[in-house]
Amino acid sequence: MAATIDTRGYKYTPRNPRQSEVMQAWSTTRLFFLTGEGGTGKTDVAVGMAMADLFAKDASRPVRQIYLSRPTVACDEEYGFLEGSIEEKYAPWMNAFSSVMKRTGHTLQTLSKVMIPKPLGFARGDTIENAIWIVDEAQNCTAKQLRMIGSRLGRNAKIILAGDDDQVDLPGRGPCPLFRFAKVMEPDPEVSWIRFLPEDQCRDPFVTRFLKLTRDL
Numbered sequence: 388m389a390a391t392i393d394t395r396g397y398k399y400t401p402r403n404p405r406q407s408e409v410m411q412a413w414s415t416t417r418l419f420f421l422t423g424e425g426g427t428g429k430t431d432v433a434v435g436m437a438m439a440d441l442f443a444k445d446a447s448r449p450v451r452q453i454y455l456s457r458p459t460v461a462c463d464e465e466y467g468f469l470e471g472s473i474e475e476k477y478a479p480w481m482n483a484f485s486s487v488m489k490r491t492g493h494t495l496q497t498l499s500k501v502m503i504p505k506p507l508g509f510a511r512g513d514t515i516e517n518a519i520w521i522v523d524e525a526q527n528c529t530a531k532q533l534r535m536i537g538s539r540l541g542r543n544a545k546i547i548l549a550g551d552d553d554q555v556d557l558p559g560r561g562p563c564p565l566f567r568f569a570k571v572m573e574p575d576p577e578v579s580w581i582r583f584l585p586e587d588q589c590r591d592p593f594v595t596r597f598l599k600l601t602r603d604l
Contacts, residue, residue, distance in 0.1 A: 392435075397442035397491070399435035403587035406432040409579075416579040417540060420569035421549040422526075423583025424598055426590035429549040430523050434487045437519040437547070441501060448543050454505040454520040455484050455495075456536075458527040483523055507532055516541035526550030527557055530564040537568075553602070 391400040392410070401407045409421065409432045421429040440450040481495065481504050488494055495502055505520065507528070522528065522536060525548040533548070540546055550565045573580045588595040 392439045394439050394443040397438060399432075399439050399491075401432065402428055402589050403583075405581055405583045405587050408581050409433075410436060412579040412581070415577070417545055417577040418537065418572065418575075418579075419545070419547040420565070420572070420578070420580040421547060421583065422566065422569065422580070423551060423587065424553060424585060425551050426594050426598075427583035427585075427587040428589045429551075429583055430483060430487050430521070431490065431589065433521045433523075433547040433549055434484065435491065437521060437545075438491055438493070440519060449517050450519055450543075451501065452518040453502045454515065454518060455481065455502060456505045456507050456510070456520065456522045457481070457483070457524045458507060458522075458532065484521075507536070510539060511535055513539050514541040515539045515544040515546070517543050519545045519547065521547045521549070523549050524551075524554070526552055526555045526563050526565045528565060529557065530567070533564055533568050537572075 391398055401410055405423070406428050409419065412419075413436055419433070421433065423429060434453075437450070437453045440448075441453060443450075485495055507522075520536070520539070525533070527550070528536070528548075536546060536548070548565060548569075550563075552563050552566060555563050569580045572578045585595060585599065588598075
């Protein structure tokens with residue numbers, strides 16, 4: 388596996404071979420598709436590598452911000468109207484990122500000026516420059532959203548789309564747009580599609596057994 392990255396005191400160590408593949412492809416890839424079942428470390432490596440670039444403070448390739456997004460699609464539940472500001476409404480969808488941040492020794496709160504929640508509904512018209520945009524649960528992005536996301540890529544920027552085909556919550560489910568986009572874009576030299584495997588599971592061993600036994604239910 389790839390070695391630990393240590394940039395100005397921030398360390399990231401891969402936990403499985405697929406995370407190492409992401410690390411090895413990092414310098415030459417501008418658009419990542421990270422697919423595979425939950426718990427295999429897709430979001431973990433996306434956040435870890437983005438933070439490594441942020442802390443490196445490379446003057447030739449400065450990363451000044453990390454944007455964090457998730458489609459606001461719930462798992463078989465409807466929440467109705469949520470009160471509060473846009474930030475407050477979007478906060479529940481940031482919980483997964485907060486969990487991943489625990490392994491970095493930082494929090495979204497302490498890095499709030501550089502790690503910025505980005506609701507997809509307000510991203511149109513932006514150009515992402517000197518930044519990394521992580522879109523988690525991207526299997527719940529529509530084709531229209533994925534086209535919008537990909538067309539935001541600007542100078543010295545990366546976009547990471549992470550998703551699991553077994554957790555599609557889009558209404559009237561058909562073929563998952565994320566995987567159709569990955570297949571079409573994979574031949575591009577600046578695109579990497581890393582397919583995480585069940586044996587990459589980073590959670591408790593029970594999770595691996597549970598997912599295997601219930602996969603076809």
